[in-house]
Amino acid sequence: MNLAEGVQFISLGILGVLMLVAALGVVLLSNIVYSAFLLGLVFVSISGLYILLNAGFVAAAQVLVYVGAVNILILFGIMLVNKREDFQPISKAWVGKAATGAVCLGLFTLLSSMVLATPWQLSTATPAGENAIEIIGLHFFSDFLLPFELASVLLLMALVGAIILARREYIPDYEPEDEQKVLTLRERPRELVATSSDNQEM
Amino acid sequence: MSSGIDLQESFIQILVALGLPPSLAKVVWMPFPMLLILIAATVSIFIAVWLERKVSAAAQQRIGPEYVGPLGALQATADGVKLIFKEDINPAQADPILFTLGPALVVIPVFVSYLVVPFGQNMVITDLGIGIFLWIALSSVTPIGLLMSGYSSNNKYSLLGGLRATAQSISYEIPLALAVLAVVMMSNSLSTIDIVNQQASYGILSWNIWRQPVGFALFWIAALAECERLPFDLPEAEEEIVAGYQTEYGGMKFGLFYVGSYVNLVLSAMLVSVLYLGGWSFPIPVDLLASGLGISETTPWLQVITAALGIMMTLIKAYFLVFLAVLLRWTVPRVRIDQLLDLGWKFLLPVALVNLLLTAALKLAFPFAFGG
Numbered sequence: 001m002n003l004a005e006g007v008q009f010i011s012l013g014i015l016g017v018l019m020l021v022a023a024l025g026v027v028l029l030s031n032i033v034y035s036a037f038l039l040g041l042v043f044v045s046i047s048g049l050y051i052l053l054n055a056g057f058v059a060a061a062q063v064l065v066y067v068g069a070v071n072i073l074i075l076f077g078i079m080l081v082n083k084r085e086d087f088q089p090i091s092k093a094w095v096g097k098a099a100t101g102a103v104c105l106g107l108f109t110l111l112s113s114m115v116l117a118t119p120w121q122l123s124t125a126t127p128a129g130e131n132a133i134e135i136i137g138l139h140f141f142s143d144f145l146l147p148f149e150l151a152s153v154l155l156l157m158a159l160v161g162a163i164i165l166a167r168r169e170y171i172p173d174y175e176p177e178d179e180q181k182v183l184t185l186r187e188r189p190r191e192l193v194a195t196s197s198d199n200q201e202m
Numbered sequence: 203m204s205s206g207i208d209l210q211e212s213f214i215q216i217l218v219a220l221g222l223p224p225s226l227a228k229v230v231w232m233p234f235p236m237l238l239i240l241i242a243a244t245v246s247i248f249i250a251v252w253l254e255r256k257v258s259a260a261a262q263q264r265i266g267p268e269y270v271g272p273l274g275a276l277q278a279t280a281d282g283v284k285l286i287f288k289e290d291i292n293p294a295q296a297d298p299i300l301f302t303l304g305p306a307l308v309v310i311p312v313f314v315s316y317l318v319v320p321f322g323q324n325m326v327i328t329d330l331g332i333g334i335f336l337w338i339a340l341s342s343v344t345p346i347g348l349l350m351s352g353y354s355s356n357n358k359y360s361l362l363g364g365l366r367a368t369a370q371s372i373s374y375e376i377p378l379a380l381a382v383l384a385v386v387m388m389s390n391s392l393s394t395i396d397i398v399n400q401q402a403s404y405g406i407l408s409w410n411i412w413r414q415p416v417g418f419a420l421f422w423i424a425a426l427a428e429c430e431r432l433p434f435d436l437p438e439a440e441e442e443i444v445a446g447y448q449t450e451y452g453g454m455k456f457g458l459f460y461v462g463s464y465v466n467l468v469l470s471a472m473l474v475s476v477l478y479l480g481g482w483s484f485p486i487p488v489d490l491l492a493s494g495l496g497i498s499e500t501t502p503w504l505q506v507i508t509a510a511l512g513i514m515m516t517l518i519k520a521y522f523l524v525f526l527a528v529l530l531r532w533t534v535p536r537v538r539i540d541q542l543l544d545l546g547w548k549f550l551l552p553v554a555l556v557n558l559l560l561t562a563a564l565k566l567a568f569p570f571a572f573g574g
Contacts, residue, residue, distance in 0.1 A: 003225055033353065037300070040346055056332045060339040068342025068375070072368060075349050079365060130331030133392065 012052055019045035036078055040071040054127040057136065208324040210235075235327050239316045247464040251278035253521065254464075254528050261532040285460075288453035296450065297354035304351025305451065305458035311340040312466045319472050320394045322482050322512035333393040334386065337473060338379050341428060344462075345371045348437070351459075352447035363446020366539060367437035371428055373546035378424035380554035381417040384561040385410055385477050388573040398481030400573055406485035411478045413572060416557045418478045420550055422523075425470040427546070429463060432531035436539055467527060468520060475519035482512030 022041040029035050043066040050059035128135050140148045210231055217227035252267075252275050259266025267274030292298050315337045320326040330336055345368040352364015386392055388410070389400035401409050411418045427434040438446035448459050475481060484491075488508050489499060497504055537545065565572040 003229060033300075037346070037350060044343075056330060057335070060332050060335050064335075064339040064342050067346065068339065069372070072342075072345055072349065072372065075346070076365070076368065079349065079353060079361065133331070 008052055011048070015045045015048040015052070019049070032078055033075075036071065036075050039074065040067050043067045043071060054129050055132060056130075057132050210324065239319075239327060240313065243313060243316050243465050243468070244461075246468045247461055248275075248278040249521065250464045250468050250524055251281075253524055254531075257525060257528040258532060261529065282457065285454055285457035290453045290455065293356060293450045295356045297356070300350050300354035301450075302455070304347050304354060304447075305455045305462070307347030307350060308344055309347075309458050309462040309465070311343045312462050312469060315340050315469055318394050319469065320398060320476065320481060321516050322509050323395065323399075325482075325509065325512065326395060329393055329395050331391075331393060333391070333395075334382055334397065334473070334477070335392050337469075338375070338382065342371075342375055344466075348447050351451070355447070355450035357450050359444045360447050360449050363437045363449070367430065367447060369539075370430070370434065370437060370542060370546075373543055374424040374427040374434075374550070377420050377546065377550035377554040378428065380551075380558055381414075381421040381424065382477065384414055384417045384554075384558050387558070387561055387565060388413065390573060394476050394481070398476055398483060401480045402483045402487065405483070405487045405490070406480070409478065409480040414478060414557075414561070416553065417561075418474070420554050420557065421477065422474060424546075424550065425474060426527060426530070427542070429467045429470055429527075431467065431527050433534040433537055434542060435536060436542060467524060471520040471523035471527070472516060474523055475516060479519045480515075481519075482516045484511055484515055 019042055022038045022045065025038040026035045026042060029038070043062060047059040047062040047067075050056075050062060213231050213234075214224060214227040217230060218224055222230070255274070255277060256266045267277035270276045270280050292301055317327045318330055318333050318336055320329075348367040348371075349364045352360045352362075352367070355361070385397060389397045391397065391400075397410075430437050436446075438448060448456060451459065488511065492499055492504055499505075561572065
């Protein structure tokens with residue numbers, strides 16, 4: 001084993017341990033903010049694994065999308081709705097925990113036995129390395145065009161949905177009288193909003 | 203075009219000649235550029251702080267620092283020493299782990315981004331294929347540190363500041379990335395070296411600023427917002443929320459935020475110069491000058507001068523942009539949070555998209571001028 005291989009092996013070990021410990025922390029810690037920050041650590045260690053696999057672009061994209069966007073949005077969500085609430089201790093809570101643990105352990109053994117039993121075919125192709133971006137781009141615009149476009153439509157739908165939910169700031173105090181408008185969101189007309197903000201300024 | 207001096211090759215050749223195996227020689231070489239860039243980045247703060255203090259003073263018809271060192275140049279050193287010796291305080295009820303980790307998470311991505319800043323053909327730590335994309339990815343990690351420090355300070359102003367900083371940084375990342383994408387489209391590569399080389403052919407005339415004026419303005423505005431410079435310094439707006447996420451910090455933990463913001467400013471200025479102002483290239487191509495004077499490109503002293511000129515040009519362009527940022531600080535009033543988000547989402551984003559489409563169209567129509 002030469003030096004480069006040694007460094008890679010040790011980094012793989014460190015990243016693997018880091019990822020597993022952080023992932024366990026995400027699940028087991030009771031403080032949800034810690035869980036969210038540890039989730040970021042999990043994503044970063046996965047990105048490190050991608051770097052070890054010579055997939056620099058995927059690693060950077062992982063950091064950009066998962067750490068920079070998904071994790072921050074999770075944190076944002078937690079911090080904006082961080083309502084301190086003391087939960088009543090439930091009697092016999094251990095039954096639920098034991099059941100969850102058993103299910104998780106069962107899933108883990110199932111998956112690991114599958115991993116160990118499958119005769120994996122290791123690819124002998126050389127890693128694309130620096131050219132990976134061009135290859136990914138070509139795939140996006142040829143054989144993976146449909147999933148690529150569908151994903152963008154999905155994101156657009158999520159965007160529109162988020163805007164509609166977020167605009168519903170002004171829920172009227174009275175109940176809507178006509179039952180015809182069941183499918184519309186409860187919202188004051190915009191003119192009322194303008195007058196109410198005028199009143200605030202005065 | 204000659205590749206200029208390659209210190210790494212020469213160093214490894216010397217060590218191999220001394221009897222070391224080549225792989226070991228490479229390992230011995232590796233720490234040098236990293237340490238050098240780390241020191242250069244740290245020293246760049248002192249210059250940026252001095253520039254900020256002096257230019258601010260001039261803008262307000264004051265003298266500014268003048269007792270510490272010549273022309274007050276060591277003022278930042280004095281400040282740094284003071285910060286190091288201050289007591290390290292954790293506020294009551296604050297979360298000690300997150301409170302300590304936050305500033306570190308803000309600073310580390312900024313320093314790591316120096317990996318891809320080129321000072322010459324071979325003067326970059328690594329010529330990564332993903333180059334500029336690495337910087338975009340890393341700069342998206344910083345808001346986590348801001349949120350962390352804002353949340354853990356146990357102070358409502360801190361939390362508000364952290365949330366504002368994150369919202370701002372997420373909103374302005376998108377126009378920033380789209381502006382970079384237009385440049386990348388023209389140079390057919392994400393590598394910072396390739397981006398500079400693509401602008402090198404006709405000296406100042408081939409710099410990207412002439413082909414991407416809109417992109418340049420977009421990138422500069424978005425970069426200022428990412429650095430939380432004054433028109434966009436809402437996360438620490440002292441009149442509204444004391445000092446934002448930094449309110450509870452003191453000593454070297456505050457120093458880390460300070461260091462991070464100035465290193466980030468210098469880094470952004472350097473990347474503007476790489477993307478739009480020709481990076482290390484001289485306004486008149488050095489090759490042209492050399493052939494005009496009848497000197498061979500491979501003359502050793504010419505190569506040394508070219509390399510030194512490259513470093514100087516990068517720094518001059520970067521500090522000129524820092525100077526502009528300081529002037530802007532005392533010229534433009536702070537925007538409100540709704541104006542900030544309106545500007546980002548309703549103006550910069552559509553303009554960036556149109557700029558991207560226009561660049562693509564021009565690239566198809568005039569491949570010789572727009573890197574076909």
